Amino acid sequence: MSSAAVRIGVGTRLVHDGELVEIVEIHAGRTGMDVVLKCTSKQALIRASFNELLTSGATRVIPERDGPTGDDDFEPAGVVLAQLSGDERNEVIDRAAHVREVLTGFRSGSKELALPGEPRSEYRGDVPLSRRYASKARELGAGVRSIERWVQQFQKSGEAGLAPTHDRAGAGPGANVDSRWTETAVEVMVEHADQSRPSQTMVIKRTNARIVARFCEGVVEVPSRATAFRVLAELEKRYPTFRLSTKRNRDIADRPDGLYGKLRPTRPGEYMLxxxxxxxxFAMDPITLRWVQAELTIGMDWYTRCVTGIRLTPVSTKSVDAAAVLYQSYRPRPACKNWPTHAVWPEHGVPRSVLVDVQAVDGTFVGAAGPAIVPETVVIDHGKIYVSEHMTSVCQRLGISIQPARLRTGRDKGPVERFFRTIREDLLQILPGYKGPDIHSRGLDPESEAFFYLDELEAIIREWVAVEYHRRPHDSLVDPHVPGLRMSPAQMFEHGIARAGYIEAPRDPDLAYEFLKAEFRKVQHYGVDLGGRRYNGMSLSPYRNVASPFKGKAKGGWPIHYEPDDVTRAYFRDPETRKWHTLMWEHAPSMEMPLSQDALQFARKLAASKYTYPDDRLAVTDLLERWNLGLGSTLAERRMALRLSREDTLIDQSAALNDVGTLPSVARVMATADPPADEEPDTPDVPDPETGDDDAEDELDDYVSDFYADALEDA
Known part of the structure; x- marks a missing residue:
């Protein structure tokens, strides 16, 4: 039997730092055993620590006799036994018992564990070993040579040596095909990573042609068509070309060859995605009553996976929408009144288990939709809405670092990309109007199923995040000290506070106003003129007809901040008190909804083409009348109408959400309530168009069907 141990003492030879040395002395030192090494080539002496000598990677002992080594061409016992099926394992156990009986006379190998009747006469210790081999061969109906081979394998490797061998020579793609053909096929497949998807037949033909051109005819054996298809099917697992989408194939091709690395947050607020x-x-446009595509912008704390900001916008997203998401991290949105208690956070955003809210004890509790987390670093992509000069400057002043992700590398923002997939699979596909992730997954007519308005869809998403997403365990939220424990984002937030001992909270909620766009204007006796709109407020009184200290392009003007999605009000920061004040537009009292800057500009053009002396009041009135009649005929007008459908603005976040929980579809999605089976949903009465006695039926049908027909036509 070989031994894995090696004796080390005086006279033992080693390879130390590439030289052959021999131990000539061993003695006790102050820090342990020391050895003296003698170089065989230089006749020099080296003193070294015995412990360091054994653990150093630059030292290797030269054994005096053969034995097992780590680089032996033999699979470990665990690998060999793990491949066996139940029947094969039972066969190995039975065969090992026969071998032990041949060697010792006992199937267990020990006299103390002898079975009744053991040892049998033909296997007693005084019987020659050759006769025992012959007896076992007759008993099992095998050859004597087979029994001898079993004994040798058992003595060398134990039960693992008796296991049936599995041939691995045929493993791998194209194992029975010339490796040069397989390598050329891989080369052709990789070339199509940035091209349109090829067919397998074309890849095979191109590979065969390249083989002939590179190695000449007949040098490399070309596989048959069926074999070539099998080889490509195996190569597809490593180099996707034929099965997945071309975009997915490019993502896989761009994966790094080395280990995957990622940022590792250690506390809440360290990184925001x-x-x-x-x-x-599809969502419903409340103005034109037609479907529209919506874009979702979110902010997510990486450590806790808490969604701190949500913004749903029609058609496209602006930089002000990205600023609104970041603003919500400073001022969490108020929770809806019909949310369950466990989904509502305290107004300050700190969990109740960490901070006792006195107001909640007194019964005057005001809930928030999420935690208040001020990010230290924002991880973004290279979209223009995230890298605008204004947003980057404000982040710099507030001490927020901006870290752009790598181009076309979605894994740099893996958690938020996974959130988009989760919301699609767990929420959106249940809603009416779901169109699938791509054109191949789309239904026959999903546009006709669009049911929810934009603000209702955003309310549904917010409630789902608060009730479901923040409260269910995530596989990726674990404590390394307790690997089996899965936590929810809310629990991970509490865990992060307990671990870090603090949380980055907003120093001053008014800092969020700095995310708004600013224009310099002189303060006149009537207020300020911003884009042809007049704003006024009591806070402007000390600065009327007073030049500002600003120089350059802004000479004499005062900074006025405004939100492009709601020009009914502007914001002014008093340079003396440093307090923010709201300035109202002179025509705002006649408005019942926010008015965007784009909508006002379009209204002016519309009024100019209709009236000789138009003004803002006339332009807005005419625009609203046009929308109410369903005559929105240009893409710009349609987009502005969608903007006006939003009920919440960047600053006025305290407005209550629409109570959409009573809608049957929302109740079904959120599993809060089911409508009674015998109760039909209420449908609003649609007034019939005014008709006369002389109207024909086809004229009435044309009137109804064409009522909104021209509302979505492009300019």
Missing amino acids: MDTTRLDV
Whole structure:
């Protein structure tokens, strides 16, 4: 029997730092055993620590006799036995018992564990070994040579040596095909990573042609068509070319060859992920009553996976929408009144288990939709809405670092990309109007199923995030000290506070106003003129007809901040008190909804083409009348109408959400309530168009069907 041990003492030879040395002395030192090494080539002496000598990777002992080594061409016992099926394992156990009986006379190999009747007469210790081999061969109906081979394998490797050998020579793609053909096929497949998807037949033909051109005719054996298809099927697993989408194939081809690395947050607020995606569900335009595509922008804390900001926008996303998402991290949105208690956070955003809210004890509790987390670093992609000069400057002033992700590398923002998939699979595909992730997954007519308005769809997403996403365990939220424990984002937030001992909270909520766009204007006796609109407020009184200290392009003007999606008000920061004040537009009292800057500009053009002396009041009135009649005929007008359908603005976040929980579809999705089986949903009465006695039926049908027909025509 060989031994894995090696004796080390005086006279033992080693290879140390590439030289052959011999131990000539061993003695006790102050820090342990020391050895003296003698170089055989230089006749020099080296003193070294015995412990360091054994653990150093530059030292190797030269054994005096053969034995097992780590680089032996033999699979470990665990690998060999793990491949066996149940029947094969039982066969190995039975064969090992026969071998032990041949060697010792006992199937267990020990006299203390002898079975009744053991040892049998033909296997007693005084019987020659050759006769025992012959007796076992007759008993099992095998040859004597087979029994001898079993004994040798058992003595060398134990039960693992008796296991049936599995031939691995045929493993791998194209094992029975010339490796040069397989390598050329891989070369052709990789070349199509950035091209359109090829067919397998074309790849085979191109590979065969390249083989002939490179090695000449007949040098490399070309596989048959069926074999070539099998080889490509195996190569497809490593180099996707034929099965997945071309975009997915490019993503796989761009994967790094080395180990995957990632940022590892250690506390809440250390990293915030921001991204925008187009939702796979159609929403209803409240102005034109037609479907529209929506984009979702979110901010997510990487450590806790808590969604701190949500913004749903029609058609496209602006930089102000990205600023609104970041603003919500400073001022969490108020929770809806019909949310369950466990989904509502305290107004300050700190969990109740960490901070006792006195107001909640008194019964005057005001809930928030999520935690208040000020990010230290924002991880974004290279979209223009995230890298605008204004947003980057404000982040610099507030001490927020911006870290762009690598181009076309979605794994740099893996958690937020996974969130988009989760919301599609767990929420959006249940809603009416779901159109699938791609054109191949789309239904026959999903546009006709669009049911929810944009603000209702955003309310549904917010409630799902608060009730479901924040409260269910995630596989990726674990404590390394307790690997089997899965936590929810809310629990991970509490865990992060307990671990870090603090949380980055907003120093001053008014800092969020700095995300708004600013223009310099002189303060006149009537207020300020911004884009042809007049704003006024009591806070402007000390600065009327007073030049500002600003120089250059802004000479004499005062900074006025405004939100492009709601020009009914502007914001002014008093340079003396440093307090923010709201300035109202002179025509705002006649408005019942926010008015965007794009909508006002379009209204002016519309009024100019209709009236000789138009003004803002006339332009807005005419625009609203046009929308109410369903005559929105240009793409710009349609987009502005969609913007006006939003009920929440960047600053006025305290407005209550629409109570959409009573809608049957929402109740079904959120599993909050089911409508009674015998109760039909209420449908609003649609007034019939005014008709006369002389109207024909086809004229009435044309009137109804064409009522909104021209509302979506492009300019």
